[in-house]
Amino acid sequence: MAVKAGTAGEAGTAREARADAASSAEENRRRVRKLAAEAIGTFLLVLGGVGTAVLAGDFMGTLGVALAFGLTLVVLMYVIGPVSGCHVNPAVTIGLCAAKKIAPKDAVAYIVAQCVGAIVAAAAIYLIADAGPFGYSARMQGLGANGYGAHSPAGFGLGGAFLAEVLLTGLLVFTCLGATHIQAPVGFAGIAIGFVLAVCNLVSIPVDNTGVNPARSLGPAVFAGGWALSQLWLFIVAPIVGALVAAAVHRVLRPEPGVRLSTAARALPSESEARIAQETARLLKMPVGAPRHLADGRRAPAGAEDPAKVGAGSAAGRPGRGPDGFRDRDWNRDQDQPGDDTGGC
Structure with a gap:
């Protein structure tokens, strides 16, 4: 009897080990899918927005470029939103992390994926532009890079560009947090967030070509080099400041009613599963x-x-x-x- 009991115990342990291994493998696959979605989504956002500015800006104007950014994000919200949440912006990820809606380790992985997607998109835009009849010089023409002072479309200085980036990124992140709040109407988050991004571009394209997204700023700067890289710090620091302020304001105005959304490692948090059950x-x-x-x-x-x-x-x-x-x-x-x-x- 003791032998049988021992054998049954070992079999149970083996089954538990196999179940744990299967669960871990599925968790890793889910994480990879989320990171791939963020990289692809950021690639498409930069391709749609910056690509319009570089390749069709003379025809579309400020309004056309702003709509290209906004409408691309609307589409992405419904395409990859169910997979990764569609952050496609390190500032948004940092804001959500500050609001305790994504774990720091997952936020870091998201940001890396977003930056990779943006750099690849900038490379694609450069290759397309360089295939034109007159070629393309990323260093001379900027490849849609963000800038201030002599590199601002309307000559705005450092202070104006910094303030614009803080305020507009704050508006974008605040909208993301509010539109996806548990008490918000279902199904309209993508529209609200996409249109806010379009408004941000309408306001600040003349100021600094509109950053509000460190990954979007990084991609073109890598290829433009020189002045674009030297001014890149502003388009990383200011959006982060704006995101943190937005997260703090959101947590005061609309605290979550006892439900913490899950991290990238889980499809649903155990708290939500328990409440639903x-x-x-x-x-x-x-x-x-x-x-x-x-x-x-x-x-x-x-x-x-x-x-x-x-x-x-x-x-x-x-x-x-x-x-x-x-x-x-x-x-x-x-x-x-x-x-x-x-x-x-």
Whole structure:
């Protein structure tokens, strides 16, 4: 009997080890997918935005370039958002990290992937531009690099460029945090964030070609060299400052109601899984449309709706109300919105 018990114990341990190994492998695959999505997304953002400025800026003008950045981001939010959260911007990742929506180690990996994507995109833009009838000099023409002083489109100095980058990056990150908040309307985050990026470009293209994204600034600067690299510090420091300020303001104005979004290493946080499981189990024991006080065993508050009427309203095609008082289509949405498993942008 002792031998059999020992054999059974060893078999159980082996099964647990295999399960742990499989879980670890899946976790690593998920992490790789997220980093690949960030690299590809940043590549496409820089290609769409900076590419428009370099290759079609004379035809499109400031408005066209701003829309190219904004609309590209809108598309990316819905394409790679469910995979990685669609940060595609180190400033956004740092802001989300400061808001405790992504772990620092995952944030570092995201930033590396974003910078790689931006540099590859800048290389692609340069190769396309250089194939034109007159060639292209990245050092002379800038390749869409950000700059101030003599390299500002309208001659703005260091102070103006720094302030613009802080304020506009803060606006962008604040929008990312607000639009992906658990209480925000579902499905509109991509539109809001994309249009805010377009506004940022409309405001600051004349100032410094619009950075608000250290990866976007890094890519062209690598190929432009010289003045672009010497001024790059501003387009790294100022966006980070703006992101940290935005995260601090967001945490004061809209604290998360006890739910921390997961890191890049997990698809859903255990807290959310537990809450979803508890809510599902509770609802299965309740009449459809019944208010929360029935499940909690409390008396109905004064003026509460009759559950029968609520259910009848839903059955008749009118929107009933869920146990939290919200309409049926709103109250039972997931705790983590699509793409928010790493903070969501």
